[in-house]
Amino acid sequence: xxxxxxxxxxxxxxxxxxxxxxxxxxxxxxxxxxxxxxxxxxxxxxxxxxxxxxxxxxxxxxxxxxxxxxxxxxxxxxxxxxxxxxxxxxxxxxxxxxxxxxxxxxxxxxxxxxxxxxxxxxxxxxxxxxxxxxxxxxxxxxxxxxxxxxxxxxxxxx
Numbered sequence: 001x002x003x004x005x006x007x008x009x010x011x012x013x014x015x016x017x018x019x020x021x022x023x024x025x026x027x028x029x030x031x032x033x034x035x036x037x038x039x040x041x042x043x044x045x046x047x048x049x050x051x052x053x054x055x056x057x058x059x060x061x062x063x064x065x066x067x068x069x070x071x072x073x074x075x076x077x078x079x080x081x082x083x084x085x086x087x088x089x090x091x092x093x094x095x096x097x098x099x100x101x102x103x104x105x106x107x108x109x110x111x112x113x114x115x116x117x118x119x120x121x122x123x124x125x126x127x128x129x130x131x132x133x134x135x136x137x138x139x140x141x142x143x144x145x146x147x148x149x150x151x152x153x154x155x156x157x158x
Contacts, residue, residue: 022106052081076126
């Protein structure tokens with residue numbers, strides 16, 4: 001029983017941090033005075049980074065979480081973020097539009113995840129390259145992705 005409580009506590013802390021990191025990412029992006037200025041010389045700007053986080057949630061992590069909850073053992077194609085960015089990035093999409101949509105998706109999925117029965121966290125999806133991965137793994141990866149890019153915005157002093 002202690003293991004069950006520890007696992008439940010871990011998952012709730014995971015969701016707390018996912019919610020917090022997502023909000024912090026959006027706040028950090030909004031605080032940038034010039035979102036189209038490179039964060040580092042020759043590097044991405046905050047607008048590009050926000051577009052990337054927004055799309056990866058939509059096309060990969062967030063979508064996979066939702067599909068695992070809605071379908072029995074869904075299959076996921078490999079998602080190439082670089083290819084998407086090269087072919088579909090649109091600098092004219094307002095930063096606020098992307099951030100607001102990302103926040104709305106987080107506001108929708110986090111409460112759903114909080115109210116799942118323990119066994120739902122073990123539901124699996126089949127990734128084309130990585131094999132079977134659980135809902136919990138996709139949540140952990142989604143959080144890691146947001147935290148990685150939050151750190152990028154913060155380290156650039158943006």
